[in-house]
Amino acid sequence: MTRHARCVAGAALALIAAGLFPSDAGAHGLVGRADLPVPSWLFGWAAAIVLVVSFVALATLWPKPQLQEPVRRPLFRVPSIVDTLTALIGVGLFALVVYSGFAGAQQATVNFAPTFIYVHFWVGLVVLSVLFGDVFRAFNPWLAVGRAASWTFHRAFKGREARHLAYPDWLGRWPAVVGILGFAWLELAYVNKDDPSRLAILSLVYAGIQLVGMALFGVARWSQDGDAFGVYYNMLAHLSSFERIGRVLYARRPLSGAPRLRLVAGSVALLCAAIGSTTFDGFSNGPVWSSTTPHLQTFFSDLGAGSLNAVQWSSTVGLIGCVLVIAAFYWLGVLGIRTVGEGHAARELAGRFVHTLIPITFAYALAHYFSLLVFQGQAGGYLISDPLGHGSDLFGTADIRINYNVVSTNAIWYVQVGALISGHVAGLVLAHDRAVSIYRKVQDATRSQYWMLVVMVGFTSLGLWLLSAVNQ
Amino acid sequence: MTRGTRIALIAALVVAAVVAFIIVNPGGGDDNSNNNTSSTTSSKKTAPSVTAIKVVGGKPAGGITTITVHKGDRVRFTVSSDVADEIHVHGYDFMKDVPAGGRIRFDFPATISGSFVVELEGRKEQIASLKVEP
Numbered sequence: 120m121t122r123h124a125r126c127v128a129g130a131a132l133a134l135i136a137a138g139l140f141p142s143d144a145g146a147h148g149l150v151g152r153a154d155l156p157v158p159s160w161l162f163g164w165a166a167a168i169v170l171v172v173s174f175v176a177l178a179t180l181w182p183k184p185q186l187q188e189p190v191r192r193p194l195f196r197v198p199s200i201v202d203t204l205t206a207l208i209g210v211g212l213f214a215l216v217v218y219s220g221f222a223g224a225q226q227a228t229v230n231f232a233p234t235f236i237y238v239h240f241w242v243g244l245v246v247l248s249v250l251f252g253d254v255f256r257a258f259n260p261w262l263a264v265g266r267a268a269s270w271t272f273h274r275a276f277k278g279r280e281a282r283h284l285a286y287p288d289w290l291g292r293w294p295a296v297v298g299i300l301g302f303a304w305l306e307l308a309y310v311n312k313d314d315p316s317r318l319a320i321l322s323l324v325y326a327g328i329q330l331v332g333m334a335l336f337g338v339a340r341w342s343q344d345g346d347a348f349g350v351y352y353n354m355l356a357h358l359s360s361f362e363r364i365g366r367v368l369y370a371r372r373p374l375s376g377a378p379r380l381r382l383v384a385g386s387v388a389l390l391c392a393a394i395g396s397t398t399f400d401g402f403s404n405g406p407v408w409s410s411t412t413p414h415l416q417t418f419f420s421d422l423g424a425g426s427l428n429a430v431q432w433s434s435t436v437g438l439i440g441c442v443l444v445i446a447a448f449y450w451l452g453v454l455g456i457r458t459v460g461e462g463h464a465a466r467e468l469a470g471r472f473v474h475t476l477i478p479i480t481f482a483y484a485l486a487h488y489f490s491l492l493v494f495q496g497q498a499g500g501y502l503i504s505d506p507l508g509h510g511s512d513l514f515g516t517a518d519i520r521i522n523y524n525v526v527s528t529n530a531i532w533y534v535q536v537g538a539l540i541s542g543h544v545a546g547l548v549l550a551h552d553r554a555v556s557i558y559r560k561v562q563d564a565t566r567s568q569y570w571m572l573v574v575m576v577g578f579t580s581l582g583l584w585l586l587s588a589v590n591q
Numbered sequence: 592m593t594r595g596t597r598i599a600l601i602a603a604l605v606v607a608a609v610v611a612f613i614i615v616n617p618g619g620g621d622d623n624s625n626n627n628t629s630s631t632t633s634s635k636k637t638a639p640s641v642t643a644i645k646v647v648g649g650k651p652a653g654g655i656t657t658i659t660v661h662k663g664d665r666v667r668f669t670v671s672s673d674v675a676d677e678i679h680v681h682g683y684d685f686m687k688d689v690p691a692g693g694r695i696r697f698d699f700p701a702t703i704s705g706s707f708v709v710e711l712e713g714r715k716e717q718i719a720s721l722k723v724e725p
Contacts (some may be wrong), residue, residue: 150681151681151682152682152703152705153683153708154706155704155724155725158594328692523682523703527704527725528704528725529725
């Protein structure tokens with residue numbers, strides 16, 4: 120309980136700190152175009168496919184685990200010059216974000232910082248991580264700075280070992296949970312989310328916290344569990360077919376990476392935070408939220424909040440509510456699994472099945488942000504030539520305009536629905552494979568999977584509903 | 592897994608497929624009729640008539656208007672306003688100034704599908720939602 124109390128206190132502090140920022144500017148969308156809701160015929164087909172796939176999954180049970188042991192083959196050695204180059208590019212991009220945030224035009228659409236942070240970094244890296252593995256680790260600017268500092272320390276004090284605090288077990292991935300929730304709050308609730316100079320300040324604050332964490336606990340230890348973005352992209356990279364160990368890049372069997380997610384404190388919370396915040400992004404565009412939020416806003420106005428603050432607090436409540444609903448639903452499934460044979464503890468089961476939520480997290484992210492990436496992502500073309508929005512043309516690409524016809528609306532719908540169905544299948548496959556590795560009797564494994572089926576069908580239906588409810 | 596449960600599951604699969612088909616089929620029918628109604632409403636809104644949006648005190652009178660058209664149709668609407676501001680059609684990025692007490696007219700082909708915000712740029716106030724269906 121004390122651990123939970125600590126987390127609640129931390130979250131409350133973060134919110135209070137955020138409340139100290141004045142909120143004068145209105146929120147201005149980066150995006151010119153929003154998705155149309157998935158039409159009912161496609162919704163029907165998607166629901167039918169999910170149902171059929173689920174029963175096929177149950178009928179084609181394999182009795183021995185197939186994915187629990189790593190099957191990989193080495194591809195090639197990564198030369199150390201590549202690491203140096205990617206680290207320099209990462210630090211350079213970070214510097215460009217901060218510089219354009221402070222020095223550039225304070226208008227979201229013409230400044231490099233907001234589009235780079237919300238589109239290329241937050242969404243682009245999700246896709247890159249799943250396709251190519253932990254790409255962010257190579258480009259991570261604060262990790263590069265931390266490593267350089269540690270290298271300099273070793274050169275300067277030859278033979279002296281840097282002393283670090285022991286990273287407490289109970290802390291686990293909780294710093295990452297706080298970081299991801301904080302970013303989701305920034306993107307979905309904060310009224311000044313697009314303000315370039317504030318984004319620059321927050322980027323510096325985040326990098327500063329990472330450097331302090333690395334100084335206290337050691338560069339490797341802190342990046343492994345504490346750096347929210349590092350942890351998040353690394354978690355998604357577990358879905359990738361590529362893995363880097365030391366200097367060697369390996370190819371591995373699809374889905375054989377996810378079962379190897381390390382089980383540390385805060386892992387369930389991290390996945391629920393990621394799924395819950397995407398859920399809120401969809402939910403907040405829908406009719407249920409738009410009819411609820413005025414009441415919440417009135418409530419906060421009555422408490423003495425200004426109108427913009429009331430909007431912000433109301434979204435905060437919605438965001439936390441969505442994360443809690445996702446967590447509660449997963450725990451419901453876990454409590455169901457617990458009723459099946461052998462008497463495993465709920466906490467143990469929650470951890471052992473949590474990697475099945477990684478494909479759901481990716482499916483939600485792709486379904487919600489695919490069009491943002493393909494359309495607003497093109498803005499990178501002109502922003503890189505004119506990062507400050509002052510009319511420069513560094514690379515001759517300043518005249519590029521977003522082509523909204525590169526992908527048709529139908530194609531977007533198919534990607535959205537395809538992502539959710541694939542996530543559903545991957546989740547079921549991972550859950551079944553883990554079940555047959557946990558339970559001695561195949562019957563128990565099967566019975567435990569009825570509950571996982573409920574969880575997966577629930578998440579997939581919610582995902583479909585969110586897509587269909589958007590903007591209606 | 593015993594042979595019995597396997598057969599039971601496959602039977603359940605068949606039932607599910609049938610149920611799914613039944614669910615989907617009327618859904619498809621509904622959708623067709625939806626399409627028809629929406630196309631009639633959109634043609635009502637677009638081809639001959641022009642949607643009129645009125646701004647009173649910097650806010651859209653009667654709430655946010657939804658303009659629905661199909662890709663390839665023309666988008667036609669007017670904005671009359673009692674305050675001076677700039678009208679911005681997002682995505683298409685058309686901007687026009689409207690003087691206080693004035694009226695301006697938009698008429699352009701719907702070349703991009705999706706949902707777009709029309710707003711009073713200075714006040715950051717959404718006045719209409721343009722939906723272009725594929």
